[in-house]
Amino acid sequence: MFGYTFQWKQALARLPQMLDGALVTLQIALLSMALGILLAILLTVFRRSGSRILNAIATAWVEIARNTPALFQIYMAHFGVASFGIHLSPFTSLLIGITFNNAGYLAENFRGALKAIPDTQARAGRSLGMTPLQSFRYVVMPQMLRIAFLPMTNQMVWAILMTSLGVTVGMNTDLYGVTQDLNALTFRTFELFALAAVIFYLMTKTVQFGARLIAARMFRY
C-alpha cells in the first residue's frame, strides 16, 4: 500500500547534525525576538509620539508585516535588496525577515496591551514630574510588557517555526535546512522530516513551558 519501509536507524544516525541545526534555529529565533521587541517598542513610541511622519512609518511597517506572507518578507530581504546591490548572507536575510515580521506583530500586541492600561497611569506619572517619555518608560511600559507577555511567547513559537522558510534564501545550517540537505543526500524523506517535526515540537513546547514558569515567578502579586 504505502510501499515504503521506514529505516529509523538511518535517520537517527543523522540526529547530531540535526540537533546542531536546531541550535542555529533557536539562535535565529532568540535574536529575532530580542531585536523584534526593541523595534516593536520603538514603533509603539512612534505611534504615541503624535508626529504624523513617525506614525505613518509605524503604521506602514505594521501593515506590511501583518498583511503579507512571511515567506515574501524573507525573500525580499534576500533577493529584493540584492537588486539594489546589497548582498546579505542567508542567515542575515532570514534574521531580518523574521525580525521585521516579529516587530510588526508585537507592535500590534503592545497596542492591544496599552488599551488595557488606563490613561490615568500615564498622567499619574506626569503629575510626579516625569516627562512623557519617562512616564511611558517607567510607568506604562512595564505594565504593557506584562500584559503582552503571553502573546509574546506566541510570537517566539512562530519565530522558531518561521526559520523553516530560510531554505528559500539558501539557508542550510538551521534545522529545516539541514533536514532538507540530508533528504537530498539519502531520500529518507519521511524519517528525516518526522524527526525534524519532533525536534520542532519539543523546542516550541519548551518555550511555552519556560514562559509559563517565568510568568509565574515574575508576575506574582
Added chain:
Amino acid sequence: MKTTIIAAALAATALAGTAQADKLDDIIASGTLRCAVVLDFPPMGMRDDQNNPIGFDVDYCNDLAKALGVTAEIVETPFPERIPALMAGRVDVGVASTSDTLERAKTIGVTIPYYAFENAVVANDKVEMANWEGMKGKTVGATAGTYEAIWLEGKIKEWGEGNFRPYQTQADVFLALSQGQLDATVSTVEVANANVASGKFPGIKIVDKAPMVPDYVSLFTMRQEYGLINYMNLFINQQVRTGRYAELYKKWVGEGEPADLTIKGVYR
C-alpha cells in the same frame, strides 16, 4: 449451494488476481502513466509560452507512456519533492534527471542510466576566475538536492574555506548568481548554456568544466517494483537502439553526440 461455491471461487480468484498485480499492471490497467518531472530544469524540463510542459524529460515520459499503451500525465515536482510525490502515490515513476547515487538507491529503485550530464562552472562576470579551482574560498551555490550541489558542498568542506548555499530552484540559483549574491555555481552544461543564451540572467559567464564523474541519471520508481524497473531498463535500451535517444538529444540539447551511457569494463 453450488452457485454459492462457484461465486465464492470466482471471487477468490478475482481477489487473488488483484493482490498479485504490481505497479506495471496497475499502470496498464489505469490507462495513465503519471511521471514526476522537474519543470525548472531546461532543457530537460520547462514550460513553453502557453505554459505547457516541454523538454527532454517530458518527451521521454511521453515515449514511455506510448510504449506502455497509456496516456502520459506530467506531474510537476521540484527537485526536493520527487521522492515524497512517489511515496505518497502522486506519481508512478520519476523522469526527473535523478542521479543514481548508492545512498539514494537504498530508498528508491533506479533504472540503468537514461542520460548523462557534464557539469560546468558558471561565474558572475565581476569575479576573477580562471578555472574551476577559482571557486576555492568563494561563495558558491547550486540547486538543493542535485548531484552537482552534493559535489560542490563536498568540495567546500574539503577546501575548508568559502561558503555553500543551496537554493530551492534553478531559477533562484541563477538569479542569485546574476545579482552577485553568488560568485559561482555548478550546473549541467545544458542548463548553463540555456541560461547564458536566454539572456534572462545578465552578467554571467561559463568558466570551465567541473571535474566530476559524469552525472548519470536514471528513471526511478518504488524499490520493490522489479517488473516496472525491468520494463524501464528495456525501454531505455530500446530508446538508444532505435536512435530516439539521439533524436531527442538533437531536439532539446543541440548538435553533437549524446553522452555514452555505457561504462567500459563493467557490467551493470
